[in-house]
Amino acid sequence: MARVALVTGGTRGIGEAISKALKAAGYTVAATYGGNDEAAKKFTDETGIATYKWSVADYAASKDGLAKVEADLGPIDVLVANAGITRDAPFHKMTPEQWQEVIDTNLTGVFNTVHPVWPGMRERKFGRVIVISSINGQKGQFGQVNYAATKAGDLGIVKSLAQEGARFGITANAICPGYIATEMVMAVPEKVREAIISQIPTGRLGEPEEIARCVVFLASDDATFVNGSTISANGAQFFV
Numbered sequence: 001m002a003r004v005a006l007v008t009g010g011t012r013g014i015g016e017a018i019s020k021a022l023k024a025a026g027y028t029v030a031a032t033y034g035g036n037d038e039a040a041k042k043f044t045d046e047t048g049i050a051t052y053k054w055s056v057a058d059y060a061a062s063k064d065g066l067a068k069v070e071a072d073l074g075p076i077d078v079l080v081a082n083a084g085i086t087r088d089a090p091f092h093k094m095t096p097e098q099w100q101e102v103i104d105t106n107l108t109g110v111f112n113t114v115h116p117v118w119p120g121m122r123e124r125k126f127g128r129v130i131v132i133s134s135i136n137g138q139k140g141q142f143g144q145v146n147y148a149a150t151k152a153g154d155l156g157i158v159k160s161l162a163q164e165g166a167r168f169g170i171t172a173n174a175i176c177p178g179y180i181a182t183e184m185v186m187a188v189p190e191k192v193r194e195a196i197i198s199q200i201p202t203g204r205l206g207e208p209e210e211i212a213r214c215v216v217f218l219a220s221d222d223a224t225f226v227n228g229s230t231i232s233a234n235g236a237q238f239f240v
């Protein structure tokens with residue numbers, strides 16, 4: 001039987017490419033989203049992939065939502081924690097609300113997504129947890145104290161989960177994309193985007209599919225011994 005994969009924020013951007021790539025690789029896929037019904041409908045019409053709506057920032061909603069996915073499709077074997085937001089501001093102007101919203105979605109959201117399915121993965125002696133972090137969690141970024149904190153936190157999460165899950169056949173890994181051509185990046189002013197591209201030795205933004213292919217590898221049986229790792233997919237952008 002096909003393995004079941006769940007992608008949070010799987011209806012747009014990088015998550016959309018991940019959902020499609022996992023489906024093409026033979027998984028039964030569920031894609032979640034937070035509020036954009038129109039994008040979710042367009043995605044389902046186009047792909048036939050089931051979508052589910054809840055906020056990853058809400059533990060009870062995540063637990064209920066994940067239980068519904070498992071009732072519909074079967075136990076979740078591959079969990080891709082991809083949903084994320086930015087609320088950028090230089091630190092002296094960053095509000096407690098901007099801090100908290102990003103922490104709740106990007107960091108606590110990973111806990112809320114993995115925690116309810118972890119016992120099942122342990123029981124079944126198989127699981128793949130893949131967290132989409134960011135180059136800005138590795139290097140920090142002006143105006144992103146909140147975001148960088150969450151994305152660095154993701155790396156601590158997977159390294160710890162890897163140690164706890166290894167003897168249960170569970171792997172946990174992170175991918176740190178560099179700048180990828182999604183709405184999140186295309187929303188920044190063109191001048192800023194040009195400055196960003198000038199810092200990428202490959203000379204272009206990454207494509208969502210280039211991150212999706214890393215996910216397919218980490219989910220596969222070829223990656224059984226890859227555990228607690230970080231794949232940096234950033235076009236050779238230096239960060240140390």
Ligand code: NDP
Nearest residue numbers: 009013014033034035036055056083084134179180182184
């Ligand atoms: P997008 O803004 O294009 O898509 C974000 C997705 O996350 C949407 O499906 C959105 O749902 C969902 N989402 C946001 N908040 C919540 C929430 N509270 N609950 C559930 N779902 C939510 O983002 P990207 O594709 O650009 O980014 C995907 C991931 O990759 C993020 O974690 C981001 O930090 C990371 N990343 C992105 C990079 C880039 O260059 N784009 C670079 C490095 C990392 P809805 O459609 O309902 O809004």
